[in-house]
Amino acid sequence: MGSATFRATFRIAGLRKSFGPNEVLRGVSLELRGGEVTVLMGANGAGKSTLVKIMSGIYRADRGVMMLGETPFAPSSPAEAMRAGVVTVHQNIDDGVVGALDVASNLVLDRFNGPGRGIFFNPRRTRREAREVAQRMGLSIDLKADLTDLPLADRQMVAIARAMAHKPQVMVLDEPTSSLSSHEANRLFSLIDRLRERGVAILYISHRMSDIRRVADRIVSLRDGAISGLFEDKPLDYEGAVDAMLGQSLGQSGIAARAATKPVFEARDLQLKPGATPFSLAVGAGEIVAVTGLVGVGKTLLSETVFGLQAPLAGAMRLDGTSYAPATPAAAIARGVFLVAKDRAKTGIVPDFNVYENMSLPFLPRLSRLGVTRRGTERAAARAQIADLKIVCRSERDDLATLSGGNQQKVTVARWLAQPSRLLVLDEPFQGVDISARHDIAAKLRGSAGDRATLIFLTELDEALETADRILVMSEHTLVGEHRNENVDMERLLADVAGGQVGAA
Amino acid sequence: MTEKLGMDSQLAEKTNADRPKPAARAVLPMRHLAIRYGFLTLLFGLIVFFSLATRGFTSPQAAVFILQSVSITGILALGVTATLVVGGFDLSIGSIATSSMMAAAYVMVVLEQNALVAVLACLAIGALVGLINGLIICYMRVPDLLATLGMMFLLIGLQRIPTEGRSIAAGMTMPDGSTAEGTFSPAFLALGRHRFDFFIQNLVPASVVVLIVLAVLIWFFLEYTRFGRMMYAVGSNARAAEFAGAPVKAYKIWAYVISGVFASIGGILLAARLGRGDIASGNNLLLDAVAAALIGFAVLGAAKPNAFGTAIGALFVGVLLQGLTMMNVPYYTQDFVKGAVLVIALVFTFALLGRTR
Structure with missing residues (x-):
């Protein structure tokens, strides 16, 4: 420097x-x-x-x-x-790429509009230029692949690579x-290092x-x-x-790890993907179990399996001692298994609805009489949740779109806390949420754990250490480690997360 | 959908620093009022204008006449509102209505059945077509516009096959040279011609009663039942509705069934009004109905499909056309006027509402 x-x-x-x-x-x-x-x-x-x-x-x-x-x-x-x-890589990945085109076209997309370009699309030139861009960035993605077939991470690398090509x-x-x-x-960080060196x-x-x-x-x-x-x-x-x-x-919250009183949810020899090792898991009453692991190791798949969105390839699940095999989310909800799904904009929020309508969405059958909704009941329930989770809004009738991201996330969590559940599953509940909102949500989860079993899927270890009684580690679609959240051996935990590829982590 | 997601984060950022500021407060309610009540005020203004400018516009008979003129398109519009609510669209409503009109005539004139059988046959056709639309859209993954466009063509052709392209009337000559023996039953014709007493004798036609009943029903269904709420959720974010335990496909299919049944009711009333199965009638039904439903977006600043807005939208078009007719504006300008109202309503909805939300 x-x-x-x-x-x-x-x-x-x-x-x-x-x-x-x-x-x-x-x-x-x-x-x-x-x-x-x-x-x-x-x-x-x-x-x-x-x-x-x-x-x-x-x-x-x-x-x-x-x-x-x-x-x-x-x-x-x-x-x-x-x-x-001045080049910007936006947070929302799909703002940066075009799903209808292949990788090569996406890599050189901005050049199609530059001054001095011909009228006709030249596929060979496109592919040649795209190859240069990809090579300079060390990108190893099939240029002919359709963008929609790529995982999110690769789409982002494409967007970044294109931005980098502008020097x-x-x-x-x-x-x-x-x-x-x-x-x-890590690939991104080494890229940033290279850019920094170039000034x-x-x-x-x-x-x-x-x-x-x-x-x-x-x-x-x-x-x-x-x-x-x-x-x-x-x-x-x-x-x-x-x-x-x-x-x-914000003081770092010291967790007093609690032990489960009795098992609520059990999964035996569950197999999520062909070739993956089957695993078993049990979550008890009053216990918060975090499942951590890198992106793409099957955390979301497991959460969707528990919620009836996916059927497991093999294995069986039990809830409160009886067999549990939900075919639909409605069946899971009826048994008291709730999922706060990942990516609230896509799977959680109804943007045209206000706060209380969003909160009562899954429980409309319970909250209505003869099919007619009871708004008074819905609004009272929503008001209680707003106070409980410190959601910042003028009233329960605010449109959800007027709330900040953190408060929207609180609404999606509050939705599933409004009714008693047997097993509450949360997939990345702290995504895009600031630290104070995170503390509010975590405190509420711990405070309300009661008789319920809670399963949280988290990529960030910090978040797991902050909220869970027990931490399970997932790798390659199976469970590879278990830690009680008390004087955790961080080295062993990190080694579990890295799952054999210790050097990379 | 992606547009909504993008907006979502941007709005979140925008409104987060939302602290009430006294100075700005005073301006907002005016704008808010304009958006909320602008369209209703316009409707009221039109009524006042026409009653001053023409003679006899404000009589009960004239009011009923307006309602009668929009009753069939209104019913179709209420049906298509259900499909708009779940984020779909039904282009086949016009041809469902005319098919149902032809079916009613065929059942009575050729098959010599009574009014009840004719009505039931029409309702069954509407429900069946709606069901097929829903199945094609949900299970065959055909986009809604294309599926219902295809169905529209199919029905326009299908309704001509039984009579080899002829209109159906009592005493018509059949393709094989014989004469049809049946007639339109008086009970059926009453659906189009009977008038109920309402303060004044023989004031309200049956079709207007049907319109009002259906409007209240669908309004209550969409606004106050959990099924209606779920349909809005499906239309706004189908995946979120699915994750909340809703059978998304079933809701969509039901929306098309509702739309089909409503369209077939419109067809029954059309047949009863005409007293024959006229292959040339009902050309404008689809466009008029869709226009009414879309104008409804602007009513009360809803910016989304809603039954009340649809009813007001249909009424608005009726009032405007009736008033202009009474002011001797030529009939051939009618489509232009409807189109202009629609464009203005849509601009109002998307430009004005889009900015403040």
């Missing part, structure tokens, strides 16, 4: 942006320097996405200036921002690892402490639309950055 690289390549001063009466950015000033990774931390709703959208030309700022080197930078479209050398001066990465496995994340200024937005520790040269905390902290002295003060972002200190 020579002194020459310390000049600011990108400066923001006094940036303001309002949506109607809501001032989302209240004068943000920020410098990005070439050859440095600046991590931007902020709770949900702090204004991170708005800032990113202004930098990438989707929104225009109401006030304030941006300077790229010595020239003012005020892009009126994403294409203009990209041509000027950007400034690169914005908006939570790029949220759907990557740790192996894939690119990188703005990296993330919730994940492990990512931040790995990549950050400096940390900027954003809170309520203004910069609340800047940390650049080595060693970086990570806790200070979290404090600045939240405006309060």
